[in-house]
Amino acid sequence: MTMNDSSLMPVPIGSIVVGHDGSRDSTHALEVAFVFANKLGVDIVVARSWSIDTAPHGALYSQGYVSSFEEVNEKVRALLAAETAVIASQNPTVTLHLRAALAHPAQLLTELSASAVMLVVGPRGLGGFAGLLIGSVSSQCVQLATCPVLVVPTR
Numbered sequence: 001m002t003m004n005d006s007s008l009m010p011v012p013i014g015s016i017v018v019g020h021d022g023s024r025d026s027t028h029a030l031e032v033a034f035v036f037a038n039k040l041g042v043d044i045v046v047a048r049s050w051s052i053d054t055a056p057h058g059a060l061y062s063q064g065y066v067s068s069f070e071e072v073n074e075k076v077r078a079l080l081a082a083e084t085a086v087i088a089s090q091n092p093t094v095t096l097h098l099r100a101a102l103a104h105p106a107q108l109l110t111e112l113s114a115s116a117v118m119l120v121v122g123p124r125g126l127g128g129f130a131g132l133l134i135g136s137v138s139s140q141c142v143q144l145a146t147c148p149v150l151v152v153p154t155r
Helices: 024-040 069-089 105-115 136-144
Strands: 016-019 044-050 096-102 118-121 149-151
Touching (some): 024 118, 044 069, 069 096, 105 136, 118 136
Parallel strands (some): 016 118, 044 096, 118 149
16 A cells, blocks of 8 residues: 555546545445445545544644644544555555545535546535435535545445
8 A cells, every 4th residue: 555645736637535534434435435446446535624623632732832734634634544544454556645624525525526536425424413314515525526426325
């Protein structure tokens, strides 16, 4: 597995973009994305957005120090790398790129997937209502993305 976690680098054309918020559904979506990536021979870009409310504990400030956006992005990327490491190691032929940004999830995913072959998301994430079949982010991605969107159902 090759890792590239610079949020400043463009998304490789023809890659698969996957939204991952740490939920079980987003991990399942990543597993499905790896199946497609292996078959198509393309890279995967895993993206996570953050806000002041969703930044990892201690990422925004600690002992009177306020972190920069890039420092918070790095902490979010590190968390994303840790949460995707096992599945990535099981797919050594796929290059995995990590992206983190202060953004609305659907906006980040649709912008990153503009040159992608596919956008893959779970049906709902950590902030959704459990009774919904599809969450607001998934729904917005289906409506706004310029590439095919696969909403992976719950197992």
